[in-house]
Amino acid sequence: MPPFTRSLLIAAAADLLDAGGRESVTLREVGHRAGVSHNAPYKHFANKEALLAGVAAEELTKLGDALAALRKDNLPEGEVLRVALREYVAWALTHPARYRLVFGVWSTPFEDLAVAAESSHSTLIAIVEAAQRAGQLPPGDTERMTALLQALIHGAIDLTVIGHLAIGGKGNADADGLVDDLLRYLHASAAVVSSS
Missing domain, CATH: 1.10.357.10 (Tetracycline Repressor, domain 2)
Known part of the structure; x- marks a missing residue:
């Protein structure tokens, strides 16, 4: 997995957050938006709150x-x-x-x-x-x-x-x-x- 995957996930989560607030951010959708597998976000973040903390x-x-x-x-x-x-x-x-x-x-x-x-x-x-x-x-x-x-x-x-x-x-x-x-x-x- 490329070293910049975490940054891509954070950027995708920030875009989702801008578009629809906290509720719109899901690890699956973040992975989709970042162009990685649906499991990739879980390799970097334990859960949604950890991802949002990264943002x-x-x-x-x-x-x-x-x-x-x-x-x-x-x-x-x-x-x-x-x-x-x-x-x-x-x-x-x-x-x-x-x-x-x-x-x-x-x-x-x-x-x-x-x-x-x-x-x-x-x-x-x-x-x-x-x-x-x-x-x-x-x-x-x-x-x-x-x-x-x-x-x-x-x-x-x-x-x-x-x-x-x-x-x-x-x-x-x-x-x-x-x-x-x-x-x-x-x-x-x-x-x-x-x-x-």
Whole structure:
């Protein structure tokens, strides 16, 4: 069996997830879509949840890599943070089923998912910490500041997906605008702290 079969299976599962949610993902259909035998998925994944954990780990790895790449673009730290948060929002709104999968409840711990989650979260924390050092965010507990930013992002994503947030409509805002608003308020707060 080719070494890339696992990647083909994960990609096929992600496509099925996008098309019909968790319920549409079956190991048999994933094998069919990936062009392998109906038994091939079982050689890589113990069950459907293990396959979905592989999808979630892949998504977190790609998101983490995209955020890490921003730190190499020679942008000011505050701009790195703004672009990173907007990329996070764009990924979630482009792939809402994947977003719900990644941040959903798991009945079993999966090591590859835990490693990917820790890595992407560490990347986001590093971006937040750099913005704090640059005076773009108030000083303090970086973990809590990251949680605050994620709470706004997740709330804005969820409200957008269910139709309760739109420019000219409910909330008269979009998720990107709320990211910008929060960063502007936090930057103003950081300026007050540094001047006192």
